[in-house]
Amino acid sequence: EDQVTQSPEALRLQEGESSSLNCSYTVSGLRGLFWYRQDPGKGPEFLFTLYSAGEEKEKERLKATLTKKESFLHITAPKPEDSATYLCAPRGVQGAQKLVFGQGTRLTINP
């Protein structure tokens, strides 16, 4: 069965303090690892898709990387507006279009 674990559950940073969020997964035949951002009271919003180990994607202060067992979301010099819950979701062969979401990391950036 596909499994995904995100850590830490919550993270508080000062503005400008860089850090990384972790997503560990066990998926049969990975067909994409997806990162989403969710603001309070809203639905998740797509950020990145990574397909193979070694791949990296960047968007503003965010960079996502992928290995065979983990993905990291690196946040460089974050701003308060980066505060949100970040969700990762691997997709395996058996799941076809099914995304199994992790519990998320709740990120708070203090000014």
Add this chain to the structure above:
Amino acid sequence: DAGVIQSPRHEVTEMGQEVTLRCKPISGHNSLFWYRQTMMRGLELLIYFNNNVPIDDSGMPEDRFSAKMPNASFSTLKIQPSEPRDSAVYFCASSRTGQGVDTGELFFGEGSRLTVL
């Protein structure tokens, strides 16, 4: 272009009542997903449709839950009878797949917050 539209945004009902949640996917999208989100269990996939056909309903918790997609622009999720443990935020999402297109990107609605007393 309008995003995924869900209604109602909030629903408070009493145990035993029937609840119907509605979703209008993005025009041109042919896959539709119903998710449920709670603090304890996170975001769980309940069911998804391709071209209006249910493909995987293994996440539907029990027979009290049912979902339909009568056409490409409308879907419902029904709970009958409702129970307090059904209280959650229910999200609908859509995507475009097939014919070489499958980014896996889901577009989510803003959710329907259900409270069953």
